[in-house]
Amino acid sequence: MNAIYFFTLLASFSLLSCSQQEKSTELSYTTATAGQDPLPDYVRKALNSEPLTDTVVHTEAEWRRLLTKEEYHVLREDGTEPAFRNEYNKNKAEGIYYCAACHNPMFTSYTKFESGTGWPSFYAPIAKERVKEVKDRSLGMVRTEVECARCGSHIGHVFRDGPKPTGLRYCLNSLALDFEKKP
Known part of the structure; x- marks a missing residue:
C-alpha cells in the first residue's frame, strides 16, 4: 500500500513539474550557454538571421489567429x-529548436538529453539572451519559468537537476517549439 501511495505521489509531482497558473515578473538569470566553441555554421546562421x-x-x-488552439494554450496561457x-x-x-510563436532560435540538439520526464529537455539554451527566466509561484511552489526573450511566450520551466x-534541465513543451533539421 505504501509503494502505491509513493508512486502515485511521485507521478502527480512529475505531471505538475511543467505546469503553472500564475507568475511574478521578477527575473532570475542563468549563465548557461550551449558551450560549443566555435558554433557550427548552421547555428551561427540561425542566430544571425533572427536578431533579438x-x-x-x-x-x-x-x-489566437496566428497559433493553433493547442499552441495558444501553451504559449500564451502558460499551459502544459x-x-x-x-x-x-x-x-x-x-x-x-525555435520558438513556435516568433521563430527565435533557442535550443540546439547538441544540449538535448533524455530526462525521463516525458518532455524535451536541454541542459542549456543556444545563447542565454535567447530565453528569459521568470519566477513562477503557481501551484504552491516556486519554480523558474522559461519564456521566449523575443515574444514573451511560455516555453516551459528550468530546474537544477540536469x-x-x-x-540545469530546461523542461520544455513541444507545442512551444518548431524544429529545423541541420541542413
Whole structure:
C-alpha cells in the first residue's frame, strides 16, 4: 500500500513539474550557454538571421489567429502538453529548436538529453539572451519559468537537476517549439 501511495505521489509531482497558473515578473538569470566553441555554421546562421532587437508583439486576438488552439494554450496561457505524448520528446535529429510563436532560435540538439520526464529537455539554451527566466509561484511552489526573450511566450520551466556541464534541465513543451533539421 505504501509503494502505491509513493508512486502515485511521485507521478502527480512529475505531471505538475511543467505546469503553472500564475507568475511574478521578477527575473532570475542563468549563465548557461550551449558551450560549443566555435558554433557550427548552421547555428551561427540561425542566430544571425533572427536578431533579438526585433521584439515581436501581437494582440491576444492576433495570437489566437496566428497559433493553433493547442499552441495558444501553451504559449500564451502558460499551459502544459501531456507528458510522453508530444512531438519532440524522442526527437534525436540534429538541428535547432525555435520558438513556435516568433521563430527565435533557442535550443540546439547538441544540449538535448533524455530526462525521463516525458518532455524535451536541454541542459542549456543556444545563447542565454535567447530565453528569459521568470519566477513562477503557481501551484504552491516556486519554480523558474522559461519564456521566449523575443515574444514573451511560455516555453516551459528550468530546474537544477540536469546533467553536467550546467546542472540545469530546461523542461520544455513541444507545442512551444518548431524544429529545423541541420541542413
